[in-house]
Amino acid sequence: MNAAYEKLTxxxxxxxxxxxxxxxMRVLLTTSSADTKVLQxxxxxxxxxxxxxxxxxxRMFATVQDEKSKGVGIAAPQIGINRNAFWVQRFDKEGQxxxxxxxxxxxxxxxxxRYGREGCLSIPEEFGKVHRSLVIQLNYFDLEGNQFEExxxxx
Numbered sequence: 001m002n003a004a005y006e007k008l009t010x011x012x013x014x015x016x017x018x019x020x021x022x023x024x025m026r027v028l029l030t031t032s033s034a035d036t037k038v039l040q041x042x043x044x045x046x047x048x049x050x051x052x053x054x055x056x057x058x059r060m061f062a063t064v065q066d067e068k069s070k071g072v073g074i075a076a077p078q079i080g081i082n083r084n085a086f087w088v089q090r091f092d093k094e095g096q097x098x099x100x101x102x103x104x105x106x107x108x109x110x111x112x113x114r115y116g117r118e119g120c121l122s123i124p125e126e127f128g129k130v131h132r133s134l135v136i137q138l139n140y141f142d143l144e145g146n147q148f149e150e151x152x153x154x155x
Contacts (some may be wrong), residue, residue: 005047012081013052021058024066025079027121039077039122045103046083048141053085057100057143060087064098064121071121078122092154102141107149109133116155 008016015025028035046053057075062089064074069113073088084103089096113131135153142148 001096003085004052006044007050007084008046008050014067015080016052016056016059019059021055022062024063024069025059027063027069027074027078030043030123035122038082041077041122043075043077043082043084046085048145048147053102054143055082056081056085057087060085061098061100069121071119074121091137092152100143101138102143104138106136106138108137110135114155128150 016130019025023113028039030036030039060074060076060079063069063079064071072091073086075086076083086103086104087098087100089098101148112134115129115131118128118130132155135151137149139147139153
C-alpha cells in the first residue's frame with residue numbers, strides 16, 4: 001500500500017463538510033457529461049488516518065441508505081470524491097453488515113467466474129449482467145486505520 005498519500009484538496013474537504021454527517025450527498029450520474037468525467041477519472045489513495053475520513057464515511061453511508069439512492073454499495077467517486085474508498089454490504093457475513101474499505105487493492109482473483117446481476121447508483125434505472133471472480137484476495141484499511149488482508153467469496 002502507498003505510504004505517501006496526497007492530502008485531500010480544499011474542494012474535497014468543502015464537499016465533505018458541506019452538510020452534517022447524516023445528510024446524504026448527491027450521487028453523480030452517467031447521464032451528465034460533467035459527472036461522467038469525474039466518474040471516469042482515476043482515483044487516488046487516501047491517508048487512512050486522515051481526520052476527514054470519518055465524516056466522508058458517514059456522508060457516504062447516509063447516501064447509500066437514502067431512499068433516493070439506496071443500494072448495496074457506494075464508492076467515493078460516485079459522490080464526487082476521487083479517492084479509493086467505498087461502502088459495501090457483505091452478503092457473505094452473518095447479518096449482512098455494511099463495511100467501509102479504504103485504499104482497497106485486489107491482490108489475487110480466481111479464474112472461476114460467476115455471472116450475475118449488477119446495478120450501479122450512478123447508472124439510473126439500469127441493471128445488467130456481469131462476470132465476476134468467485135473469490136478475491138483484498139488488502140485494505142478500515143475506519144480505525146488498521147490494515148487487513150482478506151479472502152472474500154461470493155457477491
